Amino acid sequence: MSEIASVSLARPLDEIADELGRSFAEYGFGVVRDHGIPQDLIERAEALSKQFFALPDATKRQYKIEGGGGARGYTPFGTEKAKDAEVHDLKEFWHVGRELPEGHALSQFMAPNVWPDEVEGFRETFSDLYAAFEAAGARILEAIALHLDLPRDFFAATVEDGNSVMRLLRYPPLEGKEAEGAIRAAAHGDINTITLLLGAEEAGLELLTTEGEWLAVAPPEGALVVNIGDMLDRLTNGRLRSTTHRVVNPSGEAAYRARYSMPFFLHFRPDYVIETLPSCVDENARESVPEPISSHDFLMQRLREINLA
Template sequence: MTTNTPSTRSTAGIASVSLAQPLADIADELGNSFAEYGFAVVRDHGIPQSLIDQAEEKSKEFFALPSGVKEGYKIDGGGGARGYTPFGTEKAKDANVFDLKEFWHVGRSLDQSHELAEFMRPNVWPSEVDGFEPTFASLYSAFEDAGLRVLEAIALHLGLNQQFFASTVEDGNSVMRLLHYPPLGPDAPEGAIRAAAHGDINTITLLLGAEEAGLELLSKSGEWLSVDVPKGALVINVGDMLERLTGGALPSTTHRVVNPSGEAASRSRYSMPFFLHFRPDYLIEPLDGSVPSESDDFAPITAHEFLMQRLREINLA
């Protein structure tokens, strides 16, 4: 079962840049790639390979646990924001069948006296996997540092102060997802794929583990393009929140993870996206002059209100 078509081709035009370079030197290359594709690839992002390897090992350990154990970490009424979300739960907006995946969410830890604590539930940690909490707490922090550097480059591209985004994402409701796509089985629903076509809700997404073929984006011409990623690099894509803020100048591109064929269909796929969010109370409205004032597509809305609206659409709230 595969959704690849003859029209799928490589995205040779997507920027692939080193974050070790001065941001002023790469800002427009990144920004132009986001404007055209909604995607870019970054290398030298500062997340240690040893931490990535350790996180991949812990993720595989968790998903190998018995279903009953994993489902003990499912939090009813939590919208999947923390802990475990079982196979057959999430579906893309407007999709008729569920995605072929299960996942675990790690979020920001805030003291209960914090002014934004009401928007963020405490994390839960599986006791069955040694070192799970310190590994993913460290990875969360490293993702956040890399994401802030990408946002600084975006700010420069947009002609803003380099630190423009720092206050907008401070204590934001960012979520790290550990994803497991199991081997394809004969009883999968007709038309189901690992991740159906969708756009991300958040500000930007940073994705680790996309080296294996399957990730595709939908170009402006309506062609599915495969995203080719060097080992250890991050795939970055624009989310709906940033699209709203920029009045569509940086688009949140539809993308998917298609089912593999041949030997790859019989093995699992693992990845780790980090969904970087604005603060829950941040009012998302277009930057001055970015869209006509009569446009309703980018009406002001708080990040929390927008998040909840979208979670309901994908069956998580």
């Protein structure tokens, strides 16, 4: 078995597209270096994320939006659980979404952001990071399009004003002898198009291989871990795999400290219809092709499954 691809986004995309595509087909994951998100912005965001999560619980809960499905603001510890899981994940998080101008045609699908007054520079920093994630994601989608023999800009229209969400994530420290090896986020697949993850250098992220074994994902410092979501898996009829993954508590000292990360869930437009690409349809197995569905309907279906809607 070959390894998870680790590619530099500074190289010409036609030089890395097939290596990245091979990794997405085999593992559903790839590692991207030189992604263009400024390191000082990342460090500033990490510091402000820790500042927010250090606030008193009652203060954080003021930013929980009832009936919002966790799409914006704060989601408390122990709310979300993986599909079909018996227990809730050991995490709390904050969501930043797209800012749309008043009267925008898609505003019914995207609520306004909320911002904590207690953390100076929070809105400016995370608005900048959201834009930087989008730019990196657009370039990765160009590479995917090239791998699929599609026009290089194929995905641009599909994700324009998409319902992408950036998550600031904290797994609180665990105590006791059960901490080492505990499951912080149960096995799951991502709902969206692709996920870009900052902060995976801390041991714990694992993916499930086609052989049924858990494989640790260990990127170099500062790199992005990128994985395929269910929407792109559906669009490509499984050619690019949305792979089951989980977060386990590492062994040793790291088992007893909090874990922080920042995933960016890049989404199609809410009104984009996910219909299998003709090039990914096996003419001898047409009955296996999933039915077309709008990305919004697919999202809501999956949010109900994970206790967020």
